[in-house]
């Protein structure tokens with residue numbers, strides 16, 4: 487933390503001589519911590535629109551955009567340099583009242599724009615020093631239940647702890663999270679998933695009950711208990727696997743061979759989010775009948791297809807973007823394929839695996855590696871042939887298969903008609919998939935060999 491006690495050094499674009507205008511909330515918190523604020527919120531008594539115009543003029547011709555009205559008035563000043571400053575009227579025209587309506591003490595800070603003086607009625611600066619997320623009041627959490635999740639998100643982003651009384655309040659009011667709008671939940675969840683410490687927060691959410699309140703579909707996993715095949719209940723396994731995935735995603739060089747590590751380091755956030763959500767939800771769904779224990783009770787994992795279906799409705803409820811939802815559901819549906827490939831390996835089966843999983847192959851393999859690491863005792867690649875197999879497949883995919891996939895197919899439907907006199911039918915797709923699988927498996931490299939191979943296949947089928 488920077489040596490701020492009573493005064494904060496404000497950025498230049500916030501320095502008009504404006505008595506009674508305050509920088510408030512997260513920007514004050516971030517500046518005090520020496521972090522770059524994502525945005526700036528300014529609260530003023532009285533006419534927020536007039537102040538916004540005044541600030542825009544001072545900023546050398548910035549634009550003012552009206553985003554809210556009346557009780558929720560909000561004017562966004564977009565400066566010529568692209569900085570956003572949101573102007574709102576102070577709650578009840580009073581700074582102290584305004585700060586007391588906020589979520590956490592570290593966000594209930596204000597800084598006078600004219601002097602840089604910090605106003606801190608709830609000892610938020612002390613909590614910044616202690617690295618604590620502390621509620622302003624339990625009533626404020628009840629009034630806006632998305633704050634329950636914000637507590638964990640802020641703790642993840644800032645690497646803070648949640649104060650014990652706040653944690654107890656989260657436990658008490660966890661059920662209220664169901665009343666929060668999906669869009670707001672997604673915003674918080676997404677920013678939590680971007681943190682390399684999200685797994686510890688997700689575990690803390692499991693402990694204080696917020697996780698199952700948010701995702702009741704995880705409750706059967708917690709309640710099934712360990713069985714003779716699994717040392718953990720399925721929720722504990724999920725949390726351990728989620729943590730293992732985080733290590734793979736955020737410290738790939740320590741976990742994977744170089745080529746695979748480079749690939750993982752370059753994964754775009756939506757691909758990472760899909761993988762993280764798939765891991766969290768991979769064992770939900772109708773219990774898999776193959777997982778029935780000797781006592782007749784269902785244990786452990788959900789059936790992958792029904793899990794994918796259920797995950798689809800969970801992710802719709804959370805308003806995850808379509809692209810992330812579809813990718814996560816695909817991963818859940820196919821997450822057991824790497825294990826099946828390991829148990830029934832053939833070159834042909836591997837070609838099929840690469841064809842079916844397509845561009846999601848690396849994610850499915852990463853999922854499988856983390857899933858295995860979430861079991862007890864967590865194996866290392868050196869000890870465990872499955873781990874070594876998965877890691878080898880990942881390297882093979884990123885160094886070879888992904889390039890091979892971009893090449894045009896060796897045969898088309900036209901070839902089946904011209905060379906073999908076949909009539910177009912549903913069988914075409916199967917035949918062309920078979921050629922593609924053989925090509926991905928490295929068995930076919932050019933068109934003449936593909937034609938010979940097809941001829942043999944057709945002869946065999948007759």
Ligand SMILES: Nc1ccn([C@@H]2O[C@H](COP(=O)(O)OP(=O)(O)OP(=O)(O)O)[C@@H](O)[C@H]2O)c(=O)n1
Pocket residue numbers: 510511512513523524525527587588589590593594630632633636643
């Ligand atoms: N549910 C909420 C959301 C926001 N706030 C208040 O509004 C401020 C701005 O909110 P937002 O921009 O969403 O979050 P930040 O705290 O600024 O955090 P970040 O910049 O990391 O998004 C917060 O600091 C907090 O004072 C609140 O009390 N309750």
